[in-house]
Amino acid sequence: MDQKEGHLQLTETASRAAGETAPTAFERRMLAGLLEACGHPPLAIVLWNGEQFLGEGRQAPVARIVIRDRGALLRMVVNPELYTGDDYSHGRVEIEGDFVACLEQIFRGLDTLPEKSVKARFLRWMNRPRANSLTGSRENIHHHYDLGNDFYRLWLDREAMQYTCAYYPRPDLTIEQSQRAKLDHVARKLQLKPGDVVYEAGCGWGGLARHFVRHYGVAKVRAFNISEEQVRFAREEARRQGLDGRVEYVLDDYRNMSGQCDVFVSIGMLEHVGVDNYPTLGDVIHRVLSPHGRGLIHSIGRNRAAPMNAWIEKRIFPGAYPATLAEMMRIFEDNNFSVLDVENIRLHYAQTLQHWFDRFEENADEIRRMYDERFVRMWRLYLAGSKASFLVGALQLFQIVFARGHDNTVPMSREHLYRS
């Protein structure tokens, strides 16, 4: 994610503001405290009057952060995670240079904040998830979920519009190839066989269902999703490809699944389920999975429990929560499912996000025309910030394969995943 023309332009704007009053001694102290709290990252900070501060570290700065007014500095001190995102979106904060590297530095720094420090406690309190994350966030939800297929089509892969982590058996794959490789990796983990009945919880634009039917000869995929727009797209696409007899897109909550399946799969839905509902998810799987059925859950996760990044939770994905593996086990324990295989492909998500980001930037003008500058900046920050989160290890991507506890037909080895 290289320096973009838009950023260079804003540097100039920052310079033009050089006539403004110099920071007060108190503001300088706040800034020093901020750099201290972030572990002296190799960043340059430029204030509204053009004055530049360098981190104390020996490394050359990887990026410059321009704080364009004193309010933005104050807000940054109060709640860097939340307000800096907002201020970047509104252009009150600017990032010049390597966008992702800059966020990486900040995330690594905040990560070193002692858990029990007053600041850390304060931030946890400020950024605690709301019981009903929807309240007061209507505009943002609307912004995210009703953005429509035309927006996502501009930067997701063109084959199946998969809005989840891709898989790179080789680093040079395109996003289309890597998303296909992800589906094949998942299919192998699930040991798909011709004739299988597959249930999918949370199917996005339905690409997995069509891929499984087309390439693995499964008898049927019933794919559940509560987004009308996505289901409409998925159904049209299946009809267009002549697969509509074997894929069924169900506009319903996964909790209403009935009947029986050989395979249960869920890619990128768990983030929105909520830990308290994990046992219910397990009950649903228990109800529908055949005695020798196989299951896979693919989800963003964490090494240790922590709330979602406050800005993303509030502005991008209300209610989202990346769980730890220990928390995810609540899906399996009550119904005696046996976890067979867990793979962490965090770095694949960083690569996926790079592809999305590049395509997003290529289409930034069109997106700006569809929405506005603030929207473009918000999404740029979200994509770059997500990549940085996976790079610093603040987020993980777990694929969990499971079967029933008594099932002795499970494979002895995972070697079949890697046979060419």
Next chain:
Amino acid sequence: MDQKEGHLQLTETASRAAGETAPTAFERRMLAGLLEACGHPPLAIVLWNGEQFLGEGRQAPVARIVIRDRGALLRMVVNPELYTGDDYSHGRVEIEGDFVACLEQIFRGLDTLPEKSVKARFLRWMNRPRANSLTGSRENIHHHYDLGNDFYRLWLDREAMQYTCAYYPRPDLTIEQSQRAKLDHVARKLQLKPGDVVYEAGCGWGGLARHFVRHYGVAKVRAFNISEEQVRFAREEARRQGLDGRVEYVLDDYRNMSGQCDVFVSIGMLEHVGVDNYPTLGDVIHRVLSPHGRGLIHSIGRNRAAPMNAWIEKRIFPGAYPATLAEMMRIFEDNNFSVLDVENIRLHYAQTLQHWFDRFEENADEIRRMYDERFVRMWRLYLAGSKASFLVGALQLFQIVFARGHDNTVPMSREHLYRS
């Protein structure tokens, strides 16, 4: 684990007792209740007077259980898990036919006992682990831990005496080949490189250390163990093989590890650590592992939390506890370790136990001469019961690979594990 001569002999004894008084109506009811609680397993029960009861299921009996006196029946009803083990050891209960299949049926049956039933609660209370499992079990500990190398040599693999789950990339491997394959599987998971310094917690007879030095060119393995007899054996073996400059067997608790390593490995020690000590184990690993170090923990586990089988906990392994994956995560969470890979190789342990059992039976006469008949029966039950536990899914075997949360040098794929 086929019918053995010893069992046939005992059948005759059972028949000879046929003159004893017939079971009372109450005893018949107890027996019926027992079969009911076990889900009507396909087993035949022969009582002390020669009378035979068949389960109500349609399947032909896979084995006969001979209850040789009324006390044994009563004890079986009160606490089947604990007392039946003891009574088998003492010859008051006999198993004829397929030993493992018989235990499988019983374990499956007990597993279906509703969690909240009075019987299940009672058994949990009876079989709760003691705060200090050593108290009152001194004789048994003595029996298990001071058995000496000569005993284990009779039935473990002859190369490295590995008393942990082997790995079968092909089903026809000998126990020597499969134990070697396990070490190679672990070495690949750890991406061993020439020059690596490896720390091992709980090294048994030291086979891993010698294998890693000999075949992977690691600079040094420091292997910790608190068993004097094992350490003495391991040191002699290293000297004999000319490896004593590069393997160091440390007669000390893993908690006293110091210095720094590239690789941390622990095979089959976690079962004896105790969940409350998992964070401490994590702290030890955090202290010694280099920034780009790799770690692997191999341990028996569970799909859901439950105490160890009461008989095994009391008679064979005091203090042992197979944890769930969720519980094991307590090792990693506090120190921001990232779980990269979890593999469940439960069925490999069933196969390993079959190999041990066969070799044990081949040497039963010698073992009887070294100890006594009760000892042979106790160990036969333990080995067969363990195999049955892995077969019914009451026990799992997890290999967990981890690294530091910030480490971006971790492999993108696990394909290297399966390259020939």
